[in-house]
Amino acid sequence: MTKEKTFISEARREQILKATIDVLNDIGYVKLSLAKIAKQAKISTGLISYHFADKEELIQHTLNYLIGAQLEFIEERMKAETDIFEQLLAYITATLTYQNEYVENNVALIEIIFNARTEDNIPYYKLNEEEEDPLYLRLETILSEGQEKRIFSADFDPKATAILINGAASESMLLQSESFDIKNYQQELIKMVTKIVK
Known part of the structure; x- marks a missing residue:
């Protein structure tokens, strides 16, 4: 070709x-x-x-496309940062910005994860994938690296903290309304995370 x-x-x-x-x-x-x-x-x-080939393959490619688009968006906003703490802040800010600006992508992602099924009739949300979610893995890597360099405290678990941060960021999509202040939410999340890692 x-x-x-x-x-x-x-x-x-x-x-x-x-x-x-x-x-x-x-x-x-x-x-x-x-x-x-x-x-x-x-x-x-x-x-x-x-x-x-079929609807299932199309849905799988759509899921990969959505995850890839979010990861690319976040990486693009992190690449200018060399300091590990600034990378963490950039990750949080970019994730919340993406949730706020690309609502359609997030709705599609939720529709697939909670409604699509495999050929074996297993819901996507019940799949135990061997490969970890690249978004969680990226954040966990930042947190682990910060501990290794002794920039972050050793008193937290990187995996659990990555789940906590991504969960808080994902939840912001469900809170979208005229009264919801995304900037304030972002500041509060950063304050909370700073207390955990420092």
Whole structure:
């Protein structure tokens, strides 16, 4: 396959993935179908089948796309920081910003995790993946590195603290309303985390 054809193919796949995210937001996973995705993308269902073997493969790729998009967003905002504590602050700020600015992606992610099932009829949220969630792993690495360099206290568990921080960040998506002050929430979370790690 030529570079031009590869580029066109990748662009088409991304178009389908974005249409899947839109449909998940509009009608949810339960009513999702390839026909509705095709209508949203303004393409034929046959073209979707050309790029993805079936609905399950499309959903798995959509899930990977969503996780990858969030990780890329966070990494982009962390790369300028060399100090480990500043990296931690950048991670928290970027995660909350993403939750606030990309609500559609988060809705699609929740729809997939809590409604999609594997070929063996196992819900995604019950899967015991061998590979750890890259977002949790990235944060856990920062916390562990901070302890190794003796910048952070040794009195906390990196894995448990990573779960705590990511959980608080994820919860912010469910609190979105006119009265919810994301900046204040961010400041309070940073204060809490600082007390834990310092």
